[in-house]
Amino acid sequence: MEQNELQKLVETISWQFFQKPFRHRAVFNPRLRTTGGRYLLRSHDIEINPKYYEAFGEEELISIIKHELCHYHLHLEGKGYRHGDQDFRKLLQQVKAPRYCRPLPNVKRSASCSFYVYICLHCGLTYQRKRKMNTNRYVCGKCKGKLKMVRS
Template sequence: MTPETLQERVQTLSQTFFGRPFRHQATFNSRLKTTGGRYLLQTHHLEFNPKMADLPTFDGIIKHELVHYHLHLSGSGYRHSDQAFKQLLNQVGGARFAPRLMPPKPSRPRWTYRCLNGHVIVRQRRIQVEKYRCGQCQAHLEFIGEVRN
C-alpha cells in the first residue's frame, strides 16, 4: 500500500462510517513496532504501522484511529477508557487491539523437586539437590523432572 492509497483509504472510511471528512494527513511510520497506529494530538495527523497494512484487520485499525480523531475534534472523550470512545468504536466496528505480528515466545521449562516429606517445589532454574533443602521443613530434596507449560 502506498502513502497515497493510505490517505484515500482513510478519507473514504472516515466519510463512510463517520459521515465527516478527514482533513489531515495519514502516513506510515516504520518506527511503530507493536502498535497498529497512533493519533497525534497536536497536529491531528494519523500514523500507521506499515507492517500491518497487508493484514485483513487493517481497516479496523484505521477506524480505531479515526475514532480518536473525530472524538478529539468534537471535544468528546477520545481516550481508551472514556465511554464515548468505547461506544463509537463498537458502532463503527473498529479494532480494540492491534494484532500480534510475532509469534509468542516459547515457554521456559520448569524444574520440579520434592522433599522427603512430600512438599513439591517448582523452579525456573535447575538447582543442585545436594546444596539445597526444602524451605518449609528443611528436608533433603530429590529431583522429579522437567515440566513444560
C-alpha cells in the same frame, strides 16, 4: 500500498463510517513497533504501522484506521477520545472497530528481559522483578522479613 493510497483510504473510511471528512495527513510510519497505529493530538495526523498491512492484509488495516479515526473525530469534537472513555467505547462499537489490534507474528516481547526472583526468608513469599534490587535496603512487604535472591 503507497502513502497517497493510504490517504485516500482513510478519507473514504471516514466518510463511509463516520459521515465526516478527514482533513489531515495519514502516513505509514515504519518506526512503530508495538502498535498498529496512532493518532497525534497536536497535528491531528494518523500514523499507521506498515507491518500490520504486510502481515494481515487490508482487512486489518481498515480496522486499525477505524480505531484511529475514532480517536480523531472524538478529539476534534471535544469528547472523550481515550481508550477508557465511554464516548470512545461507544463509537468503537458503532463502527465495529477493535479496541486493540492483534499482535504481530514473530515479535518477541520481553524475551530478552531476564527476571530476578527473590524470596522472603520469614514467610516464603516470592517476588519477581525486572530490575535487580539491594536486599540490604529492602524487606518483605508482607511481614518485613529479610529477602534473598533465588534466581537471576
